[in-house]
Amino acid sequence: MALGHARLAIQDPTAAGAQPMGDAGQGLWLVCNGEIYNSPALRRELEALGRRFVSRSDNEVILHAYAQWGRACLPRLTGMFAFALWDETRQRLWLARDRMGMKPLFLYQGDGVLAFGSEIKALLAHPEVPRALDQTSLGHFLGLNYVIAPRTLFADIRQLPPGHEMSVAADGRVATRAYWDLAFASRPRLRPAQWRARWQETLAEVMADHQLADKPVGLLLSGGLDSSAVAWWMAQTRADPIQSYHFRPMQSGFDESRHARLVARDLGLALREVQLAQPLTTLLPRLAHHAEEPTADGSMVGVYALAQRAKRDVDVVLCGDGADELLAGYPTYVAARLLPLYARLPHSARRRLAKWAAQPGPPAAGKLPWREKLARFAYAAAMPPERAHAHWRIICNRELRQTLLAADAREARRVSVGDAYAACFAQCDDAHPLNRQLYVDQRLYLANDMLVKLDRMSMAHGLEARVPFVDHRLAELAAHTPPALKLSPALQGKTILRQVMRGRLPKPILTRPKEGFGMPLGTWLREDLREMTGDLLAPSRLRAMAVWDEQAVTALLNAHLRGEIDAAYPLWSLLFFALWHQQWMTA
Known part of the structure; x- marks a missing residue:
């Protein structure tokens, strides 16, 4: 031993x-x-x-x-x-x-x-x-961007x-x-004011506990509701200005700095706006080294840069991750609520709408365009609700996976992401559709993507990242909270958190929609990373990896580079797999 x-x-x-x-x-x-x-x-x-x-x-x-x-x-x-x-x-x-x-x-x-x-x-x-490749995990990775x-x-x-x-x-x-799993079965019968009091009490306790340290504690501030709420609770126990860090991409369509500045001014935070300090071609191999598995979440770039800068001042940071999975912050929960209404439209109207949305559009300058969101919604409308939820979470659909994977990658080709979701849904002890969706997203997306990204990128710099909303006390409280206080009848997510923070945060922060921590992947692949991507996904490299169809990958890459399609997400996955394979399988 x-x-x-x-x-x-x-x-x-x-x-x-x-x-x-x-x-x-x-x-x-x-x-x-x-x-x-x-x-x-x-x-x-x-x-x-x-x-x-x-x-x-x-x-x-x-x-x-x-x-x-x-x-x-x-x-x-x-x-x-x-x-x-x-x-x-x-x-x-x-x-x-x-x-x-x-x-x-x-x-x-x-x-x-x-x-x-x-x-x-x-x-x-x-x-x-x-060092041998797990092809089942490769199938999951290609479908979801994580294992x-x-x-x-x-x-x-x-x-x-x-x-x-x-x-x-x-x-x-x-x-x-x-020894533990999230259970929804026990639901206290409380009035809305009592629920707000329960949330306020638990938030105060959890936020105070997460600041326990003998070293300086800072904050990663996106300017969204969740990290802003963490900032407010931190400010209640701190006399000194809280060192806070906000990642600001240089590309338009991704900049949320005005929201972060608003919160910083309101709460008296010491805000530092962070941008990339090194070329992407230098940075990405380092990310692959520290990630150890190719979790192809593009926001890893931003988290790595934030952690690198924050470590100069503090040894611990708090962040707002996890609230979306606890309290229905993603648009997919709204989409699930809208499915029955969409099904009432005449069949001809649904067919025309789906046909229009499915037409390829120009590459997006910002985050995922509404046309693509609508196409994904319409495609899944005929599926059972839980299968539709899985479909909305998929990065690379089954047809594209079958095209990109080599014929010899049999185990990877057999993988069904929908079946993985179904197995997780079966473990949930609740019948309410929203609670079941939240359970699955906590056990799959939160645990295997969000928390992995945060832990690997912060620990790469010896920075401890703490996630108050993922504390099991809040997770259990959220599970017991009525679904209508998570996703309101007006289709607003994180309802109870907004209510608790009303009067404590600026109104624009309370009312702004979910934006997400996105990165300009499509632009990066066409410009900053064009040469690196072409090299790592060259036919000879693909042949050496022995799991990809060389012609299909090359065709996808060329179509993206010419601006004919936006294939940023699957190409980012392929690029990170190539970096992973180069570092860990050929060493």
């Missing part, structure tokens, strides 16, 4: 908080990545039971909690974490991951070998860990899923179980 740890010291940065952390008297050793936000309360409880601490580290709380309560301590922990604890007396290794999947935990199990770590790079350093846990793009490396624990005995016996 060997444990190692590279420390980012946030609480108790002294040598007393170093890891691996041991309790020699109990024969316990711990390595942990993350933060335990309720560690002060747990520490007081454990000290009252006679436990004696030697540091101020939140990780020592895990050791004492395990010594006191065994593995039953896990539900008592509130935070973002992935840890491994070796119990010398019982000759047992215990691995656990936080409820929502904010911190990763990767695993390799071979002949007499178990390797684990918070980065895939750590596992690949082991001589027995092979679905517990798989990774490496065939022999898996993830411990969010909300799971694993016990490994000295004789090799392994037991894995879920």
